[in-house]
Amino acid sequence: MEKLITTIPFYAILTEEEKMFLSQNCSIVDFDSREALFKQGSFAVNIYFVLEGYCKMTYQSGNKRKIVYIARKGEIIGKDYILLEHYPYSTHSLTASKLMVFPKNLFQKICELNKSFYLKISNKLEFKLRETMEWLINLSFKNVEGAMAMFILKFCNKNFKDISLTRTEIAEIIGYSRESIIHTLTKFEQEKLIKTKGKDIIIKDIEKLEEIIKYG
Template sequence: MSDFLMNKSNNAYHYLSALDCLNLLTEDQKKELIANKVDLEFAPHETIIKRGILADNIIYITEGLVKLEIVNDTKPSTIGFTQAHSFVGIVCCFAFRKYDFTATSLVKTNVSFIPMELFESFIKSNGKFALSLLKHISGVANSFFHRITSLSQKNIDGALAIMLLDFVKIYGSYNYKLPVGRSEFANILGYSKESVINTLSKFNKESIIKVDGRKIEIIEFNKLLQISKHG
């Protein structure tokens, strides 16, 4: 099972990270970034970005986990999660003057607000950084497309299996605690709370996973992986 965590070639969502991009800044640019960024801490389930506010900062997560949502026909839809050492909503930041999504912390989350003008100056003056950022944005967009398309084609078993495996990647472990309750988990998947509870119970009875409240242990990894592909 460790190959799933260690082998990047098995991860369809692997791409050049935000940290890789920032490491390509010059020493002077890094000092300038540190001098101008603003660091804030958010409690679990606190709004980091409210849809419609001005996009005047690039937001970088130093610790925690963030849920991204967009609104279609007044109904919020979760488009993905963003974890530590990632930018928040980077695929939208340069296209619109206002954020077109909501970002909410799922656990205690620390973020750095980097002034947009400063970030753009780095792009204009540092070609290596600009190219790496372009590759990063393409990777993020591609992962969102794959995730949304995959979930839309799955039944509840397949969708839930995908989410459970997503959290394996996020936490780097086959044992973790879900950052949300059953109701919010159901909203993220787009299924009823009862469907999620029943499917978790079924996976538990079949010894595919072990469920203890929010604690999850992946027992039969290969079975869960097959369900995520064919469910």
Template sequence: MAVPNINCKTCSNQNCLIKKNIDRNSIEQFMPDRSTIVCKKGQQFVMEGAPTNGLFFMNKGKSKVLKTGIYGKEQILRFVSNGEIIGHRGFGVREKYSISAVALEDSVLCNFTDKTLKKMLKEIPELTYDLMLFYAYELNIIESKVKAIAQMTVREKVIDALLYINRKFGVNYKGLLDLKLSRKEIAGFAGTTDEQVTRTISALKKEGLVFTIGKRIGIVNIDRLRMEISEHNYFLDS
């Protein structure tokens, strides 16, 4: 996969914080400092415990952000799609990344170093404000999820994970979730085990709420699944 020639002004990622502020004349001076990184599916591009190297912006592709728990168990914190940021929790406050990130498909990322970003934030107040709003939103999402997950049953956790993936990535032409994940990865995100995920999906299939083709999953009745977790008053939007 060749390294593409990315132009921030013509980039299609309208949600990217850099793209949103690209019309500011002062941001042009920082464009030569951006690095482009190409990752193959399964490639790790952020390693937990490694020295921080700025923020990564997903130009094209999908990835998972995770932490390693006890006995080496993988806990997936979130999934990342086009325009989103990776590595922000370590920016400015840590010398090492507290998370890992792995490409779920062939992906292209943009990277700005800590030094460049700090200078950008000092000189472009609009970018600083947008990043502050992003952090506030992320904190709200995390707090809401921790509260809800602590009260959910295994079935509700799996349903919540499937609805999250559906909202974030949509479906392909076959009606299957447009993110291919193993049962282990779903379990790592839902906070349960592979076996419990398999049993729950089998039960949902028997009830006509989901269907599968190979290892991929499609949702038949989104409203019914939403109703099952509605008492938690919680829907993760991103």
């Protein structure tokens, strides 16, 4: 536990008392693949730090679902709802995952006591949010081929290794139907831009995919 807790972003700037407080009030939880961490609208009680694996955040409105972010090792889930009473989205593990769990009110107390820690965590979140928003905005202007190419270059690389998204999950990320996803992947494979193996997508022609993004 002691070794794992030191991997929290900006842990070094916490005081010894704050480090002790954090270690005494956190727990390590293992989640199976596709297991729910929390559901949208339920009472927000915890903050999560990803130690291993990947987790998807999904926002639902009516019958429509949108995967808004995929968190990976080293990222905190929950800084964006620390002042809210309810979870603004649902979160599920995408792979077998290990997470460090903190009660939200205690994590909030540390942020109030240590302004430097709070500022650095906030700046990191702001950067991630800005990066994600830019990607989603660009995605919204693309046709299905352009959006599919954007997805492939972002998620089918070493930064997201060992993650296998279903065609439905891909559809929930890029905003097109599952049928359109399957058709486009088949077309890309026929054109030798990619190779598929089950759920996995292997990039074969980066330059062509970048060209599709530019004009798609």
